[in-house]
Amino acid sequence: MVGSVGNGLVDLSAAAGNGVGKGALPMEEEPPARREVVLGRNVHTASFAVKEPEADDEETGEREAAMASVLALYRRSLVERTKHHLGYPYNLDFDYGALSQLQHFSINNLGDPFIESNYGVHSRQFEVGVLDWFARLWELEKNEYWGYITNCGTEGNLHGILVGREVFPDGILYASRESHYSVFKAARMYRMECVKVDTLISGEIDCADFQRNLLLNRDKAAIINVNIGTTVKGAVDDLDLVIKTLEESGFKDRFYIHCDGALFGLMIPFVKKAPKVTFKKPIGSVSVSGHKFVGCPMPCGVQITRLEHINALSSNVEYLASRDATIMGSRNGHAPIFLWYTLNRKGYRGFQKEVQKCLRNAHYLKDRLREAGIGAMLNELSSTVVFERPKDEEFVRRWQLACEGNIAHVVVMPNVTIDKLDYFLNELVEKRAAWYQDGMCQPPCIARDVGQENCLCILHKK
């Protein structure tokens, strides 16, 4: 399979069934969907092979020179690719020059962040400082929380859902259809029963459907993944309504809520009128990515949960001289320092300013798209602008847009300026005129994805 993926549009609706849902895991059936999947280019043949050094390489210096040239070329491509990036929620604007002095060290926070292992080259001092900051942000006392810095948002979800399962071993996992795929991966890995709940057009969880499903499964506790910003539409599930629905359905004290705040978990505290994500509500865990809104050279994330839950998960592992309640064993000790550095420099106030800028710029983008006759939607609490998928895959790749079906999105991050948006918009408008000039085909209808009021296809434009 690896070798056979081409460049363009590939229909994988048949292949997509392969191996999925097999095995012993009871999981809801996917509705039969026939969607087009765009796969990138196969990189198997375009890789930089590792070559065995010649015996006299050291003397001639040829090897060093060849490697330096590969790296210089690669660096140039990174500059170009970083410049043309709009689709993924990564803040590419950071300067960690002051930390390059640490790259020489093998920093490893293996095991629990709160208990030193015997390995001394770690950065727990920074990690705990960062965790304290997040616990304060989400209103959990120092002596009541536990957490760690993860490798990515997925690890946070894997951890939160695992904690939920350990608290309620027979619990059913509920997650909206628009939840990140790692939530369903967790269900499969952990052999949990999983119910996919419908969503509203905004992308939020449909609490009416949630209640229907709860009432069908009254006998089993509920483990719920609540999205604080969905991947595609940036929709924020209504946490208060989810809790109300649980209580009204007779689930008082028999539920565990994990909040997947991958991107928006760090933005929402700074959005006026946004519902609050706080441990003063009956939630079990919150996760957020570090490489998204904060920005970091490598993926990382923060996971915060209640200390009382963690005993359900932890076990004593003498080898590390440390309790092990994390998913991974060895853990990247550089990531906490990157996060610590940015949090210290920006502070709550700095993030607030950046969030406001992102929301403003997202509105600008949405307005300009619609002025140009391009259907677009922007959720009130979000900086993710969803719009008609550009027809040309080359254009999609150039701007690194994330696409699903007929829609694409741009996530307006702190590094996305008005200038950059104008550059993108002008190019899109110009190309689009060419794509549709002969009238042979029409821009797609996206009413099903974003609602009629946001669609500007031939049928829905006024």
Add this chain to the structure above:
Amino acid sequence: MVGSVGNGLVDLSAAAGNGVGKGALPMEEEPPARREVVLGRNVHTASFAVKEPEADDEETGEREAAMASVLALYRRSLVERTKHHLGYPYNLDFDYGALSQLQHFSINNLGDPFIESNYGVHSRQFEVGVLDWFARLWELEKNEYWGYITNCGTEGNLHGILVGREVFPDGILYASRESHYSVFKAARMYRMECVKVDTLISGEIDCADFQRNLLLNRDKAAIINVNIGTTVKGAVDDLDLVIKTLEESGFKDRFYIHCDGALFGLMIPFVKKAPKVTFKKPIGSVSVSGHKFVGCPMPCGVQITRLEHINALSSNVEYLASRDATIMGSRNGHAPIFLWYTLNRKGYRGFQKEVQKCLRNAHYLKDRLREAGIGAMLNELSSTVVFERPKDEEFVRRWQLACEGNIAHVVVMPNVTIDKLDYFLNELVEKRAAWYQDGMCQPPCIARDVGQENCLCILHKK
């Protein structure tokens, strides 16, 4: 619990039962053991707090200065801690100065390494080059393998065992008692039945006990974790004997073998007389750590498996425009470049030289320990020297020794020179004379851990 951990020896035998083995997971009972666990210092109060910047910080530059001073202090402690490190299998000797130019980029290989996602700032070209190198090392053809660069050895084990479970959903996981704790963590996470198999005194799996257990469970397929270098003793399970035992017990074609080669997976190919780890034998996956023998600023690892198995695990995730068969979603794109850089510089020949040096130096350490009257063991294929646990915990921490019960170990890595070993040995011999000078207590007997022939306690020394 977090706040209550002190400095010295703490008896956690009661607490260790907390939450472990609870839940729906059928797992063998731990024998009641009463061992002392050394916990490090609690770092909750010693952390570097994140402080909200003052309004005028930018002008005064005070904040920048304060942060720079924290970092300079931290760097000094890293230098010191790196110098006094012997216990963990990390090669601390690397120079990635040429790569510091890349730290400014947010490099993310999200999803499958062989299929580009739409996110353009990735390093798949390097990742696939590295994977090809390892596939060649373990003798699997380019078009027959699948793999990826993981965050650590644990992720490799989690992946290998998950693949095994997807191939045999009802299979029982067999692993020797001296397997890495992540293997048992996987069993718990994945809700797999798990059987702990006895070990020989060397630390290798006891195939007689393995066979007894197989015969008790003839009706279920077997998923086996084979250790290529155990964590504590560096013992290499006899892969050929494991396969023979399976076949003789009637498990032909009904088994999946994952090889945990965390440290030694990259050393064993270069050890003369060592049994071969190769996909020409009926194994399913091999994992190895990247920050161990290769050396890397942050933890990482390599996972190689058969392409045919991966379909059991993968699912198509349109959002990434990529197939998802990895455990994590976003993946560190810097790690592959670090690995690529070192593999290119050293090549097979370079690693061979380093392996030989490590084995020589390990022999030197073992011999010198025994000359000094200190019980010590070194497995033939290993560079892990196991010896009597130093009495003083301060000394253990100073040299960052990994300990278990009465034994400690030093893992001789490429950065561990004869000079460093002499420095350590002289200090140990001197301190030890002081610990035991008054005759009030004796060095511990370690015959149970390493065999009578390797113990030099008062009972066993000749």
